[in-house]
Structures are given as C-alpha cells and as structure tokens.
Amino acid sequence: MEDAMSETRAWLALTVTERRRHGGNDGYDDVPDVYYSWDDTVPHHGNVQVGDIIVLWNKKELIGLSVIEEITRDTEVKFVYRCPYCSKGNGIQTRQTKRPKYTCYRCKSEFDQPTVHEKEVQTFRSRHDTGWLELPGCLSGSELRNLCVNPKSQHSFRLLDWAAFTAAITAKAGVLATPILNSVRDHVVGGHKERTVRxxxxxxxxxxxxxxxxxxxxxxxxxxxxxxxxxxxxxxxxxxxxxxxxxxxxxxxxxxxxxxxxxxxxxxxxxxxxxxxxxxxxxxxxxxxxxxxxxxxxxxxxxxxxxxxxxxxxxxxxx
Structure with missing residues (x-):
C-alpha cells in the first residue's frame, strides 16, 4: 500500500456549484461528481493524466475526490476579456453590486466594458464518476492549501501531497480513501475506458x-x-x-x-x-x-x- 501511495499523483482542483467563472473568460462548466473541465490556458493543463486523483474544493472546503478515468479533448473558440487600460486578462474581477461593473486588481482601473478577443483553445474534460467519494466539509480551505506541494499556489490545479492528504482525511473523518481509489485505478489501467464505451x-x-x-x-x-x-x-x-x-x-x-x-x-x-x-x-x-x-x-x-x-x-x- 505504501508503494502505491508514493506513486499516486493527486490534484486539488477548484470548482463551484454554478458555472465556474474566471475574470478573463466565460468560465468552465463542471459537474463535481461526474466531470471537470479546463482548457490550455490553465497552468498544468497538460500534466493532468488518466489515473491521477482529482480532489475538488470550492475555496471554502473539500467537496470530494475520485480517480480520473478518461480525458476527452476538443477545440473551441472562446472569448477572452482584458483590461482596456493595461491589457491584462487575469486581473479582471466582476463586481456584483458596485459600479463600474469591472475592476482590474493589477492596474486598479475600473470600467464598464472590457476589451474582448476571440481565441481558439484546446479544451479538456475529465470523467471521474465511478470512484467518486463525497467528503463535503471534511477539510477546510486553509487545511487543503497547506496540504499542497506549493501551499502559496494560486493555480486552478495544485499538486497535493497525497500521503499527507490521506492522513488528514483519515484523522478527520476516519475515511480510508486509498483502498477504493486504488481499486478504481486498477479498473482504469485494466481497460475501464473500453468498458465504458462498449x-x-x-x-x-x-x-x-x-x-x-x-x-x-x-x-x-x-x-x-x-x-x-x-x-x-x-x-x-x-x-x-x-x-x-x-x-x-x-x-x-x-x-x-x-x-x-x-x-x-x-x-x-x-x-x-x-x-x-x-x-x-x-x-x-x-x-x-x-x-x-x-x-x-x-x-x-x-x-x-x-x-x-x-x-x-x-x-x-x-x-
């Protein structure tokens, strides 16, 4: 079991109950217990692989985790929004009540309309419903951040210290996740994708x-x-x-x-x-x-x- 755990790669991935939005684009749709979506503008987009563990959170707390069974790829044209003053996209924030509607935390500008560009991106969607484990609130957002390999990372995908993570959820909830998840990984390696299609x-x-x-x-x-x-x-x-x-x-x-x-x-x-x-x-x-x-x-x-x-x-x- 220790060897299997040491070889496990796990990602902490941000999701929300509604469409996951990003200041620079229209966001991504997720169904947390079934699939997770991202594109090639996301750091680590190509590092996430079939057989990896995906751990979903909403910034406040843990939602659940599973094994990635398959990843489908496609291309699409998406709208990218940038600050009209500094031309940065990753600093835009949408305000719900204040006006102007947008603010850029990079240059501190406020504006009603961002500049809009079209961009072709490669999209990814993971399927992970077979081994999904619901663990809502088992760990807080701050606890999850500290269990990342780089706790100060702000990326949507953050590499987790898997051994420390499983020890934490076992201590908190008495849940041993590794036996179920290792069993799912065995199915994935053994051709689960073919079974799913057939x-x-x-x-x-x-x-x-x-x-x-x-x-x-x-x-x-x-x-x-x-x-x-x-x-x-x-x-x-x-x-x-x-x-x-x-x-x-x-x-x-x-x-x-x-x-x-x-x-x-x-x-x-x-x-x-x-x-x-x-x-x-x-x-x-x-x-x-x-x-x-x-x-x-x-x-x-x-x-x-x-x-x-x-x-x-x-x-x-x-x-």
Whole structure:
C-alpha cells in the first residue's frame, strides 16, 4: 500500500456549484461528481493524466475526490476579456453590486466594458464518476492549501501531497480513501475506458428488460425511483462484450459503483449482501450487511455472483 501511495499523483482542483467563472473568460462548466473541465490556458493543463486523483474544493472546503478515468479533448473558440487600460486578462474581477461593473486588481482601473478577443483553445474534460467519494466539509480551505506541494499556489490545479492528504482525511473523518481509489485505478489501467464505451451498445434495452422483470426495485436496497436505477452487470462487460438478461440486476447508482468496486457483493452460499469493512463504516451501507436481496436469484445469477465474490473477497483477503 505504501508503494502505491508514493506513486499516486493527486490534484486539488477548484470548482463551484454554478458555472465556474474566471475574470478573463466565460468560465468552465463542471459537474463535481461526474466531470471537470479546463482548457490550455490553465497552468498544468497538460500534466493532468488518466489515473491521477482529482480532489475538488470550492475555496471554502473539500467537496470530494475520485480517480480520473478518461480525458476527452476538443477545440473551441472562446472569448477572452482584458483590461482596456493595461491589457491584462487575469486581473479582471466582476463586481456584483458596485459600479463600474469591472475592476482590474493589477492596474486598479475600473470600467464598464472590457476589451474582448476571440481565441481558439484546446479544451479538456475529465470523467471521474465511478470512484467518486463525497467528503463535503471534511477539510477546510486553509487545511487543503497547506496540504499542497506549493501551499502559496494560486493555480486552478495544485499538486497535493497525497500521503499527507490521506492522513488528514483519515484523522478527520476516519475515511480510508486509498483502498477504493486504488481499486478504481486498477479498473482504469485494466481497460475501464473500453468498458465504458462498449457498455453503451444495447445498454438501454438491457436496462428496460430488467425493469420489466423486476420493476422499480434496487436488488440491494428495495423500491427506488426509476431514474436512480442502473442496469448493473454481474460480470465484466469488457471481457464478455454481451448483455445477458440473467447476468444483471437493477441497482441504485451509488450501490452500483460500490458493487463494481467489490465493496458490496453477495455471499453465493448464504445469498445475502456482504459489505466490506471500509464501506461498513457508513451506517447507510452497514445496514445492508447480512440482508437478503429484493430480487429473486436463479442459478445463472448465482454463478455470476460467485465469480464476483471470488474475485473481490479473495483479492481483499490476500492483501
């Protein structure tokens, strides 16, 4: 575990609940638990890689963290705003109540209209929803700054001291992030991106068929609104490449993630839910341990679930 942690590269990335704005441009859209956006005007834009940890904050506190599963690239033309007096873009601040509307903290000028230029930029969007861990308020903004390799950095991406960060959240919340995140990284290295793309083919039909068979019921937690239910494969879709009707169950989105990671599984003999120790520290999941499923299991289900059990419980016991 220590070797894996020493090789981990983690980035502290600034986000907000609404569109993330920057004084010199129209900003970036983020969905914190799904994706993060930036472009080549951002320092370290090319250093962030698949397999890195992304830790999101809103300047005031920690929001959550995950593993970057993929990064999509594109180009677009964006509007860049500059101070009409000193021509600097990174010093512009928008004022909500005072007038003039804009101020430049570099030259201290105030103005109603900045100068506008068009610029072609390369855009980046990371996908990181599989291993997302919600940790709102676990660490304050000042604590996060001090855990950066360069605490005085003002960049949107700041390199974190990963060992110090994980020690801090463990001390504060008793949460051991590394086992789940290392498991996600194993999926990424093993071809998770291919699985993500291939699973789209026929996925809607697969889900619709499971809804017909089981109704609006999460197999692990019970009746659930349909929009929150996902069709979970009990096997590796990347390896099999086909949707098997009896090779899937409907699971709530968060439970689906934890099942894929092996944090939740089913004891093939007792046919009850087994919750791994890390996830069992959360009461809402600990309640599932030892409970029977809400969906009937046939021999094919049990065959797939046995393989899932052998893979994840044998692996955890051998660590």
């Amino acid at each position: 699973a789209r083919i026929g996925q809607a039909t697969f889900r619709r068929r499971l809804l017909e068979l089981h109704g609006a019921v999460c197999a692990f937690s019970g009746p659930t609104p349909i929009p929150a239910l996902e069709a979970a494969h009990l096997y590796s879709y990347a390896a099999v490449g086909q949707h098997h009707e009896r090779g899937g169950l409907l699971l709530r989105r968060d439970i689906h993630r934890l099942f894929d990671l092996g944090e939740l599984t089913v004891h093939p003999g007792k046919q009850v839910i087994d919750v791994a120790p890390l996830t069992a520290t959360y009461p809402s999941y600990a309640r599932l341990h030892g409970q029977s499923l809400y969906a009937p299991l046939d021999p094919i289900h049990i065959e797939w679930l046995t393989k899932h059990w052998d893979l994840h419980r044998e692996r955890s016991q051998n660590k």
